[in-house]
Amino acid sequence: MILITNDDGIVAPGIKALVDVARKFGEVLVVAPDSPQSGQGHAITLNQPLKLRKVNIFQGIDAYECSGTPVDCVKLAKNVLLKNKKIDLCLSGINHGANASINIIYSGTMSAAMEASIENIDSIGFSLLDYSFDADFEAAKVYIEKIIRYTLENPMQHCKLLNVNIPACPLEEIKGIKICRQGNGTWVEEFQEGTDPRGEKYYWLTGKFVSFEDPANEDNDIWALHHKYVAVVPSGHDLTFYPEIDNLKKLEKF
Amino acid sequence: MILITNDDGIVAPGIKALVDVARKFGEVLVVAPDSPQSGQGHAITLNQPLKLRKVNIFQGIDAYECSGTPVDCVKLAKNVLLKNKKIDLCLSGINHGANASINIIYSGTMSAAMEASIENIDSIGFSLLDYSFDADFEAAKVYIEKIIRYTLENPMQHCKLLNVNIPACPLEEIKGIKICRQGNGTWVEEFQEGTDPRGEKYYWLTGKFVSFEDPANEDNDIWALHHKYVAVVPSGHDLTFYPEIDNLKKLEKF
Numbered sequence: 001m002i003l004i005t006n007d008d009g010i011v012a013p014g015i016k017a018l019v020d021v022a023r024k025f026g027e028v029l030v031v032a033p034d035s036p037q038s039g040q041g042h043a044i045t046l047n048q049p050l051k052l053r054k055v056n057i058f059q060g061i062d063a064y065e066c067s068g069t070p071v072d073c074v075k076l077a078k079n080v081l082l083k084n085k086k087i088d089l090c091l092s093g094i095n096h097g098a099n100a101s102i103n104i105i106y107s108g109t110m111s112a113a114m115e116a117s118i119e120n121i122d123s124i125g126f127s128l129l130d131y132s133f134d135a136d137f138e139a140a141k142v143y144i145e146k147i148i149r150y151t152l153e154n155p156m157q158h159c160k161l162l163n164v165n166i167p168a169c170p171l172e173e174i175k176g177i178k179i180c181r182q183g184n185g186t187w188v189e190e191f192q193e194g195t196d197p198r199g200e201k202y203y204w205l206t207g208k209f210v211s212f213e214d215p216a217n218e219d220n221d222i223w224a225l226h227h228k229y230v231a232v233v234p235s236g237h238d239l240t241f242y243p244e245i246d247n248l249k250k251l252e253k254f
Numbered sequence: 255m256i257l258i259t260n261d262d263g264i265v266a267p268g269i270k271a272l273v274d275v276a277r278k279f280g281e282v283l284v285v286a287p288d289s290p291q292s293g294q295g296h297a298i299t300l301n302q303p304l305k306l307r308k309v310n311i312f313q314g315i316d317a318y319e320c321s322g323t324p325v326d327c328v329k330l331a332k333n334v335l336l337k338n339k340k341i342d343l344c345l346s347g348i349n350h351g352a353n354a355s356i357n358i359i360y361s362g363t364m365s366a367a368m369e370a371s372i373e374n375i376d377s378i379g380f381s382l383l384d385y386s387f388d389a390d391f392e393a394a395k396v397y398i399e400k401i402i403r404y405t406l407e408n409p410m411q412h413c414k415l416l417n418v419n420i421p422a423c424p425l426e427e428i429k430g431i432k433i434c435r436q437g438n439g440t441w442v443e444e445f446q447e448g449t450d451p452r453g454e455k456y457y458w459l460t461g462k463f464v465s466f467e468d469p470a471n472e473d474n475d476i477w478a479l480h481h482k483y484v485a486v487v488p489s490g491h492d493l494t495f496y497p498e499i500d501n502l503k504k505l506e507k508f
Binding site for chain 1: 292304332491492
């Protein structure tokens, strides 16, 4: 059983492209948000109930739209819809836009995949470096098929989560797959300020991504994507900063 | 300048307790959500504008309520309210309830602190193991004062984020501070199912935390809290699972 979700919403072309590839490998269930949920990170819905509605969007594939976040979708799929069924793989995406570097933290796409990985399910988030609704997913589909096949033939051992970003260019320009670490970068925000119809001031988030990596460092996903490789980052959910544990021991006696 | 936020909302007693301690160390600015935002993780608001409203809640302290998520609060504080001002420390909490182990991923409190740490600001999230609105923060305040003093006297070097969880018991029962790694555990969900007034089925998230740690392992925050220590976990935002990079190289040639 392959579980598929995303954060752009169940009608986004990216999830359709992912279903097209995944169905070649076996039974598929789609549970995805009923509205766009970009930037939802690892949000879950605690203070209100969730709805699930069966929809007929993908020919011959069971699919449900959910009123919650991408992480809610995974929790509902696992606990309500697939109660006693083993999930072999959870796929999230294809995201319309990059989730490389620090974006893994903000991304609903990656958080949904991470949620499944916390439950010990092999999980992969896929993103294409094209934010447009009508992005061309054809080249991406070729690499996604390859990565799904590899993962099913070589189940993950300790790491249960892959963050896969795919350059937006024709297939023949993609140089191959590169295994990377998460590149170091951040968003520089510039809030758009305005006044709403009732005269109240508002701030609307905008910004641009800035890399902190030396362009000579070839080991990270920012470099790989810039050089037209498909970037694959093995990822986890242990946020401990281990090198600091010994330094901090002084605080125990402070 | 000390920036303070939380995820329980600006009127929660926990943030009041944190302001009481932090004001002893210098100028404080509070920017916190105008409604409870527990479980918001690292969500940011992309699809709508944000509002900021100055409120007079903490005597002599500048404070703003924000219509967005905890992470939005930090972004607005840094980019709009404190444009050219150095933030010496970002404090988040005191959260009503635990954020130990895997909870760091779901927690708005910890995500707000992480957001500041991504901006290279020393950041600490504080949580008390008591979910009630009228929790007793007095013992927690003693340890929080100690940890803030230590951090201001010993600025963080590479790690910029501490996850601090405090047992809910009288001061004399707390055994001290323990530096830990993030304990391994998860939430076992049981969705409450019901029917809404319009006859539609709904699912409401509930569940209980389950530890995967051997109780003999003394190096993690689950053990520390169970044994009435204040648990301090140095944390980061690089999610790369480094040991897997070499194993995965086969995929480059697949």
